[in-house]
Amino acid sequence: MKNLQQIVPALQQAGCQLLIENGGDYNYDAFALTHEGEQLLRDVNASSIAFNGDASNMAxxxxxxxxxxxLLQMLPNMRHCSIKDVAxxxxxxxxPAIGQGLLDYGAGDAGALNTQSSLSEACAGQSNVRR
Structure with a gap:
């Protein structure tokens, strides 16, 4: 936490955001679940820190x-995501290729990730979303 707080002024001066990815390795994770990451953001209290979401890491x-x-819950604080499958x-x-692993990006509530346009709508208002 202290390291993140120390880098915030440099990020702000440069107009950059540091994106922290949810962990996929027990030895190198800052957070795994959305509520843990949101607590990290509250503790750092800086808009220059945001998420790179990765559902495969979480799985x-x-x-x-x-x-x-x-991953969908992370959207308000997410500026990038890695979409891949895991087995x-x-x-x-x-x-493996998407659709050949454990994750189903097109089912149920995950339908928001099913098309580029719906993902763009979910991220509306975020200036760096590529459409």
């Missing part, structure tokens, strides 16, 4: 979580 680190639902084989996680 590998916290398999009990609804990874797509968590577990012999105690190791692999990243």
């Amino acid at each position: 590998s680190l916290r398999p009990e979580a609804d990874a797509i639902g968590e 577990k084989r012999d105690h190791e996680y692999r990243f």
